[in-house]
Amino acid sequence: MNALRTTAAARPRVVVLYGGQSSEHAVSCVTAAGVLEAFDTSRYEVIEVGITTEGQWTRPAIDPRTHSFASGKAPGVTPTGHSIQLIPARNGTPDGKAHLVEIGTNGAATELGPVDVILPLLHGPFGEDGTIQGLLELARVPYVGAGVLASAVGMDKHFMKLAFESAGLHVGPWVTVTRREWTTDPQEALNRAQSLRLPVFVKPARAGSSVGITRVDEWSQLDEAISTAQRHDPKVIIEQGIDGREIECGVLDTTDGSPAQASLLGEIVVDHQVEPTAFYDYTAKYSSDATTGLHCPADLPEAVSEDIRRQAVLAFEAVGSEGLSRVDFFYTTGGEIIINEINTMPGFTPISMFPQVWKATGLSFQELINQLIELALARPVGLR
Structure with missing residues (x-):
């Protein structure tokens, strides 16, 4: 595969990073479709990199602009035989920027050029929680959005x-239930939760897009609701309905x-x-x-x-x-x-x-990006 080349030197090279290893993988893919469709390619050179659910970074096998929920099937990043690596920026190099390199099945490396900024359209854990932000900080590459601490909090x-x-x-009133609390004394955790007023909403503490959330209208439903949330995160938040x-x-x-x-x-x-x-x-x-x-x-x-x-x-x-x-x-x-x-x-x-x-x-989608x-x-x- 030929290396990507900048066709206009004045255009910053933007890596759109999407997919990821969280339960919001499909949401990230649809987010990427919307952003890429609106991208001002006369102003920026866009490079698409997907992350599979197993964590492989790869050039997309499927055009991410086609991702949607319209078919009823959740979209995703398809694994390939070629992986992408992000090489950190180094002082003393000609451009001083981070670079992308593609590694083929035979181990051969293809230089894909420098990176000016990364747009991490990742939702949920291992993308929105400070983990990818920490990686990008170590690579010394600018990126869109909150830093490590703000992302984690x-x-x-x-x-x-x-x-x-x-x-x-x-x-609003809430109760947190950790894995240790649920393992050592689940009844105490249930008792704390019942200090709230029904209905309550039981949520994974570190997930988004309303994944794993259950509305509880009777306390008999609480145990199952916690188990549902724990399928996405061992730490659970129980919030009083407002x-x-x-x-x-x-x-x-x-x-x-x-x-x-x-x-x-x-x-x-x-x-x-x-x-x-x-x-x-x-x-x-x-x-x-x-x-x-x-x-x-x-x-x-x-x-x-x-x-x-x-x-x-x-x-x-x-x-x-x-x-x-x-x-x-x-x-x-x-x-x-x-x-x-x-x-x-x-x-x-x-x-x-x-x-x-x-x-x-008053800010259009393209202007916002x-x-x-x-x-x-x-x-x-x-x-x-």
């Missing part, structure tokens, strides 16, 4: 909530040191007439015929909207995020604003909230 709902509380944000509107806000970093920017607000609207116990689960997020809808801008009093946007930026700062995040809130009938979570690499599928709220704010890449290129690698 943003992925772990327990520590995320602690960071929010420390920043003075209002967090009767309120689900409001989401996009946050974008700036290059001049000024505070991050908050988008207009979006609202998740669940059709409880169709399904009384429905919530914004995996199907709702990625199915066009789900019982939920996304409304943007959300119909809220101006003062409430401004307060939620302010709190979204505060949450972004509380975990030390960079680049982008989506921050989710509940707005109760009593007028309370309760923060739910932060997502440091939100989905970019065609029906995802993050690009929709920025479109409503351009801004994220420019933020990454302007950010130094290493400690900052």
Whole structure:
């Protein structure tokens, strides 16, 4: 295979990294399809690299732009006989940049050229949780999105909530159950959980896209719900249900040191007439015929909207995020604003909230991608 060559020296070379080893592998593939379709190729040279569920880095055997959920079959990165390696940037080399190398089945290496920035469109553990960010820091290559610590805190709902509380944000009641607690004294863990008010939502502590979440309306369902969550993560979060509107806000970093920017607000609207116990689960997020809808801008009093946007930026700062995040809130009938979570690499599928709220704010999908890449290129690698 011939090496990739830069056709326009002025164009930064952007590696779009997708797939990964988490239960959100398919979501990452669909995210990549949306981003690649909107990429400004006159401005950037794009190199696609997929990560299989087994962890192989490879040039895609299937055009990632074709990935979708439309067929009913989850898309994925296909293993190949050629693996990609990321060679760290080194002082004294002609360009001082990280490089990609492809290793064939016979062990022969093909130089694929330098890397200016990596866009890691990875969701869930082993991609969004600080692991890939640590690898990219060691390789001294700029990348889009939050750094190691912010990614790890943003992925772990327990520590995320602690960071929010420390920043003075209002967090709903919750209980954490670790593998050790569940193994040594499951009854005590169940008793702690039952201090909450039904319904409760049982979630993997370090997963996203609503994977492994169960709504529990009777305590007899709790044991099975914990087992379901533990199939994705041995650490489990049990959250008290909140009767309120689900409001989401996009946050974008700036290059001049000024505070991050908050988008207009979006609202998740669940059709409880169709399904009384429905919530914004995996199907709702990625199915066009789900019982939920996304409304943007959300119909809220101006003062409430401004307060939620302010709190979204505060949450972004509380975990030390960079680049982008989506921050989710509940707005109760009593007028309370309760923060739910932060997502440091939100989905970019065609029906995802993050690009929709920025479109409503005045930033097109392509402009949004351009801004994220420019933020990454302007950010130094290493400690900052």
